[in-house]
Amino acid sequence: MPFDISAAEKRNTQQCAASLRDAARNTQHAIPLTEARNPATESIDTLSTLDMVRLINTEDARVATAVEIELPAVAEAIDRIAERMGRGGRLIYAGAGTSGRLAVLDAAECPPTFSTRPEQVVALIAGGAKAITQAVEGAEDDTDAGIRDIAALEVSELDSVVGVAASGRTPYVLGAMREARRRGALVISLACSRLSPMEELAEVVIAPLVGPEVITGSTRLKAGAAQKMVLNLLSTGAMIRLGKTYGNLMVDVQATNTKLRARARRIVEQATGLSSDAAAALLQACGGEVKVAIVATLAGVASDEARRRLTAAQGVVREALSVKREA
Numbered sequence: 162m163p164f165d166i167s168a169a170e171k172r173n174t175q176q177c178a179a180s181l182r183d184a185a186r187n188t189q190h191a192i193p194l195t196e197a198r199n200p201a202t203e204s205i206d207t208l209s210t211l212d213m214v215r216l217i218n219t220e221d222a223r224v225a226t227a228v229e230i231e232l233p234a235v236a237e238a239i240d241r242i243a244e245r246m247g248r249g250g251r252l253i254y255a256g257a258g259t260s261g262r263l264a265v266l267d268a269a270e271c272p273p274t275f276s277t278r279p280e281q282v283v284a285l286i287a288g289g290a291k292a293i294t295q296a297v298e299g300a301e302d303d304t305d306a307g308i309r310d311i312a313a314l315e316v317s318e319l320d321s322v323v324g325v326a327a328s329g330r331t332p333y334v335l336g337a338m339r340e341a342r343r344r345g346a347l348v349i350s351l352a353c354s355r356l357s358p359m360e361e362l363a364e365v366v367i368a369p370l371v372g373p374e375v376i377t378g379s380t381r382l383k384a385g386a387a388q389k390m391v392l393n394l395l396s397t398g399a400m401i402r403l404g405k406t407y408g409n410l411m412v413d414v415q416a417t418n419t420k421l422r423a424r425a426r427r428i429v430e431q432a433t434g435l436s437s438d439a440a441a442a443l444l445q446a447c448g449g450e451v452k453v454a455i456v457a458t459l460a461g462v463a464s465d466e467a468r469r470r471l472t473a474a475q476g477v478v479r480e481a482l483s484v485k486r487e488a
Contacts, residue, residue, distance in 0.1 A: 193328040193354040195380050199373035217382075220375050224386045227353075227369035228394075235391060238349050238365045239398035242321040245347060246281070246403060247475075250319030252396065253346075254284040255310070255337035257301035259381040260325040260351075260388055261286030265293055267392040273421070275405040276413040282396060285310045287333035300333065307336025311344070318345035323395065325388055327380035329357025329368070338362040351391055353384040367391055404477030407432060412451045412478055425451050433458040456481045 202220070205213055228235075242252055254264035261284070268284035271277045287306060288297030300306070316322060322341035324334040329352030342348045342362055350363035353371055360366045369391065371383035400406065405413045410432055416425040429440040432455045440454070447453040447464045456467035460482055467481070474480035 197373040243399045243402035256325035257287035304332040304336035307333040308340040311340040321347040323349040327384035329354045329359040407478040
């Protein structure tokens with residue numbers, strides 16, 4: 162008899178709602194929502210492979226909705242992060258396990274995508290670099306390591322520190338958040354459980370409640386997907402606010418390989434209306450600087466003047482286009 166996905170979805174919705182209500186009454190010592198058992202998947206090992214992946218996919222569909230509910234908090238975090246970064250601050254993630262690896266991934270993508278300096282978006286992971294590719298047993302339980310890692314970065318009131326942990330109670334992350342708060346940094350919590358110890362340390366709380374995992378406690382699944390989505394929103398939103406895009410064009414891209422050089426040429430084409438050959442020639446004349454090529458063309462000025470305008474506009478293309486020519 163085929164597995165009834167619709168019936169499972171209805172049953173899971175009701176049971177998940179009850180779980181979420183229970184989670185709202187959690188105390189610090191109760192089992193977090195991310196560790197609860199999912200009633201809809203208790204017999205997942207008896208299903209056909211197709212029904213199994215359909216059920217997993219049904220659970221995954223909850224992630225975007227859970228993130229959507231948190232968008233006001235995400236938007237607040239973005240504005241506050243961007244304001245600090247605009248004054249020279251950094252975006253710093255602190256996580257362990259899957260959460261830490263996702264944070265490392267997000268930080269690593271910022272330099273090639275937005276031309277940020279490596280020290281502008283930083284990820285701390287319990288256990289250090291080794292923990293990126295393999296489990297480091299006990300590292301997440303080291304509260305003092307979180308404190309030391311934040312202290313080593315000399316975190317200040319200009320910085321924004323995002324604690325990332327599915328359960329909201331990982332000791333390493335709590336240590337990092339506590340030290341960041343002591344130093345006056347903006348502290349943000351990203352967890353998939355409510356009324357967690359992390360919330361008590363945060364000025365902005367982001368908590369997409371995706372419900373119990375398909376495989377009990379395997380937070381690399383829905384919780385990991387939700388955290389990845391929120392991290393994408395935080396870094397991308399902050400970079401847009403900082404003028405790292407022109408419309409939806411990646412104008413601060415570092416054209417360091419063949420694929421990215423082709424992308425840079427297309428961006429100039431799309432922003433200016435130039436032909437492919439003309440855009441390539443312009444980019445070469447502008448030293449490969451996409452923003453300079455765009456401003457030079459749209460403002461009708463030489464590359465040196467385009468650079469001056471961009472400097473005056475703090476690198477924001479739209480503002481550079483309104484800067485007057487130097488007398």
